[in-house]
Amino acid sequence: MNKDTRKVTIKAFRFNAETDYLPSYKSYTMEVGKDELILDLMNKIKWEHDGSFSYRRSCRHGICGACAVKVNGKATLACKQNAMELLDLFNNDITIEPSSKKRAVKDMIIDKSDFWEKHAAVKPYIVAEIDPRPESESIQSISQFDAMLDSDLCIQCGACHYSCPALEVNPDYLGPAALNAAFRFTSDTRDEAGKERLEIVFETGAGVWDCVKCNECAEACPKEINPIQKIGKLHNMQFEQKVAKSNVATRHAEGFVRSIRKHGFLDEADIVVYSEGYLGMYKHLKTAVKMMKAGKIHWQDGVPGIDNMPKIKNLDEVQKLIDISMTNKL
């Protein structure tokens, strides 16, 4: 066999929501060339094995976002991903599945309505009073464009959205793609709805504070946009623009400064008390008692007036740096 090609058997998820109760996996044996893409493999299944195999495809240039699938759980833009690379990574044993199995309509085709609803919810457009007959263009400088941090490159393929574990558990969560869009328009200097958008993405359950920080979105994005970086920026902007209100999540973020100023370390007991408030502590009592029994925490921890914390060396340096570097307030 030519070393530039490899004969492999790949598996594909097959399902028709109109006729099937459960999905199945079918195997297809084919010759794969060194320059072929996952999209070429899907084409081979359809053209050479089974014409009923269904998937979305359009541009073949990594720009329309239609052909996102998963290969062995890895978010993959089929028209951009070299097949041999994945065969090497997964030891010649690959399974092509839709981006979201639970949303499958037919084979690789999923119902993406949840994605578009979330997208629409963040007002993904510039809101501005614009002269209907402008005499000049509304120009963006390079530095104004750079401030968008490539968030404008999103092709709405859904790779990050359907890789996000927070969204999998919490259907209210807006998810990384919608939050990236929120950042894209909020960071646009022509836009006037920034504060409103920051309030939308502040909501408990839906907004940025429900991100679990797993970085799956950054790993999944075929355009290397790094959605979690934008989620971080939205957190910062909520404090900068005074949208952040005091709640368990914001006190938890801000409480780090309080601990670090006192000890250099995070005071693990104090941060929970400070974030939850004394009344909110009842939720943690059972766990606290168990941790105490194991010697993980001590009865003095978090009790006001008793300083039971270790301190870092040269704590005065850290205190000074906080005083001269802090830019935000809750």
Add this chain to the structure above:
Amino acid sequence: MSKLEYALFTGCTAKQSTPELLSSTLAVADKLGIKIHVLEEASCCGASHLQDFDEFLAHVLNARNICYAEKLGLTMITICNTCQLNSAMTKHALDNDPELKARVNEKLKEVGLEYKGTSEIKHFLYTLIDEYGLDNIKDKVKVPLSNFNIAPFYGCHNIRSTDKHHSKTYGENAYVPTSLDELISALEGHPVDYSHKNKCCGFHVELQATHTSEVLAGNAMVDAIDNNADLMVTPCPLCHLKMDTYQDDVGKVVGRDIELPVLHMPQMVALALGCTEKEIGLGFHVQKAKQIFSEATA
């Protein structure tokens, strides 16, 4: 082999709720003849939460920590995935943005420090594998872990996103991580293959999105148990805290009885190298784990 020497950034948990992580790390280093300088000056890394509040301040504090490793001329090693990621992100940001580096150094100058970018930052797991070597560890095994099926739990911040770690993670692939599996095998344990090994434990939203957090932890633990794990091992003390201390609550949320000891990576190595019961510190676990010491030698 010339003697390995590192500056250890302990992080906050090893100094408070997981003393067993620090004692087992130091015991492993001692057994392997690795010289450790504990960075007693280092502050909290911000754990991504300080970054949410004030990104610039987080860069200044992390840069200060790295300065102390630079002063010693040593690689800074971490024993927490989140410390690793946040320190590495500051290093990456400063090394690639001269303007930011200058702004940070302007602040650091006020306390007589300067960030240069001369020290690498690496998790202890990867220094053990890359620099000490699995074969060399194998030679030092006194108590083979052959009695245990061990589920490796990698923890997000050591493996994602790949671009934030560059080459500092043993070329680990986020979708097919192998380092912990190989370490378990080197200690003669049986690595458990399960699909949640590279998933999120939910620790970071414990307070504000408790349900999400517990479902994520539960899914991973149940998957490990269903694949016959006797215990779980993780290089991240935050994953450990989530899965060890909240095991009861997690079990209720996912509707299963969960009894799974969750070891820190250095505890597992310490066990195999024949470190003392006190050094391994299994008594500090919420889920009963002390029996592992006697089971290992049985």
